[in-house]
Amino acid sequence: MALGARLELRQGQGLVITPQLQQAIKLLQLSNMELEAFVETELERNPLLQREEAEPEPTAEAVAPSDLSTDRVEDSEARADLDASYDDSSPGERATGDTPEAPAAEAGGAIDWSKAGRGGGFDGDAEGMEGSLTREKTLAEHLQDQLAVAGLTGPEAAVARVLIDAVDEGGYLRADLDEIAERLGCDMALIEKVLAVVQGFEPTGVAARDVRECLMLQLKDRNRFDPAMDALLDNLALLARRDMTALKRACGVDDEDLKDMVAELRALTPRPGAAFGGEPVQAVAPDVFVRESAGGLWHVELNSETLPRLLVDQRYHARVSAVARSDQDKTFVSECMAQANWLVKSLDQRAKTILKVSSEIVRQQDGFLAYGVEHLRPLNLKTVADAIGMHESTVSRVTSNKYIATPRGVFEMKFFFTSAIQATEGGEAHSAESVRHKIRQLIDAEARDTDVHSDDRIVEILKEAGVDIARRTVAKYREAMRIPSSVERRRMLKEAI
Structure with a gap:
């Protein structure tokens, strides 16, 4: 059999995940604290990004900080900043050595020191000292x-x-x-x-x-x-x-x-x-608020306090691009611009996706919001994904480390996804969480009724209520809630009497 080389053309389809897409997927599963840390890193690394903040009205005596951020830069300073940004030095060195700490004065205007850095100042040192004195000792x-x-x-x-x-x-x-x-x-x-x-x-x-x-x-x-x-x-x-x-x-x-x-x-x-201290407990900041509106409907909105607001500084980009001479400088500026636009777009898409997923969760679990945990419906990722036209993995990432503030308290989004317990006689399935709640209610009532229920008796009571559940499942739920067995509960009840 003869061996030879030949050239063939083949057509096929494949999924290529670009670095930008990988990072966009990563953004979905970040908590609000992790997202804030990521945004801070990007702000330090990319000179074309800036925070969208409420700015004071410009007056004749002072220049608005937004004007200072772009107009104060002369051509020579822009070139120096560009070279420093492209240098191989570490981010910490660039932040302390190359970034101007205090705003310069405009012609005919006063210096606005409200945004100036305070590194090495007495006030900054005093705050650090107070923090170290008030920190709880380990x-x-x-x-x-x-x-x-x-x-x-x-x-x-x-x-x-x-x-x-x-x-x-x-x-x-x-x-x-x-x-x-x-x-x-x-x-x-x-x-x-x-x-x-x-x-x-x-x-x-x-x-x-x-x-x-x-x-x-x-x-x-x-x-x-x-x-x-x-x-x-x-x-x-x-x-x-x-x-x-x-x-x-x-x-x-x-x-x-x-x-x-x-x-x-x-x-x-x-x-x-x-x-004594480990790390101090941090309060949970909800990503979504759910409020009851007129007509018994539920209003879902994002927590704007946890959403980073970023802008691409187009004016600064125009000035720096005008003084970029070498191919290296031009490449750096164009990459920074592309990454800044991508990040702003990704953050907007992340917010829309969280709102879409949380709105569907609220629609599915409106019974819980209105009447309590006994009305929590069985829900899985596939049900939500099919309803909003997304993949299950996307819904899983969105619901990781995210919290919803409801009239009944703050819950992690994963709380609303519970397995189903079949009903007797073909009725509607029950949520596992609601079944756990019913088991706890039965056991809490034992102290008043002086009648301790065994796991078998709990199974019978639940089946009478339309819940088809096995004894081993009741035992598993009871142990997960750290409730003793019926023998130990009976002994405790006798001692209490």
Whole structure:
């Protein structure tokens, strides 16, 4: 068989995802905080982008900041800025070295210092100092302060610093002592000696290796650690199951003593480091507001506070383009212009897509908004995607890390997507979330009715209400809501009575 080369033409279709399209897809799934950080980066990188802000009315004494941003640049300065922007230096170097910090004065006009940078100024330093003084101290910093006055020196102080570094935000020591001794090249006796000192720091119970040791340290500090308490700490699993008969036998005490011991144990803190800072909790800023309008309709609108407003500075582009001489300069300016136009268009498309998806979610779940969680309908991504003519993956990205503020509270968009529980006799399917709510209502009513429902009994009650559900599903939902079994609930109810 002869081998030879030949030329053929073939026609086919393929999907090519450009870098711009990839970034547009990425923008969809960013939260409002992540989007703000991305926009800040683009503002620093692209000189043709600027924020759309409310500007004061121009007066005879001052020039509007928008005029200063373009008219203050002379031809030589524009060329210098262009060369600096195209340089390979880092963004931080360009921001501090090449960007003018204060606006220049126009002919016949005054300098507007309201927009000037304050780097190195006294006011800026004062704000930084106040921020550092008012910041909540972390657990590690609190322990380091106590170490400084503990009197440890040399190897002991070094071991103490290593142990403090291994303490997590809850206050527990998350390191193996043998590994620390081997790494530091010291005896285990020194490690244990220093650990005893660190465990004497405030808060009491810190640097414990497990819950038992944490509670034991707190009991010793209160002078309440005795053989009975020691036995109680050894049988915390029995206490979790509320098996008081076995606990009395294990501790060798009567009902009254056991009741007092349990009360003392409940007064302790299982996470001694929780009172100190990790990162401060940030309030959720909703991306969409839902309000009830006249006629029982729901009005959906975007939260304008979370939407970045960007403009392409056409005047600045015209001036810089006029002084660009080399091909390199012209290429840089044209790329910046294309990227700026693309970003503004992508942000607008992102906002429209979020509004379209959230409006369909509100349309599908209007029963929940009007009457509560029992009327939450089963909903999946495909239903929303088909209704608005988009792909499921697009809807999934839009609903990630996005929140809706409704009259019933602020919910993540994913909350409204729930699986379906079939109804008996071919009725309309029920939302899994509404079924969970019904199970919790049945169990909450047990304290009033003094009748504890088993999982089988809950299945029967739900089937009478038209919900076709299996016993294992009821057990799974109950455990997910951290509700004890019927045996444990019956024991708790007897003790309460």
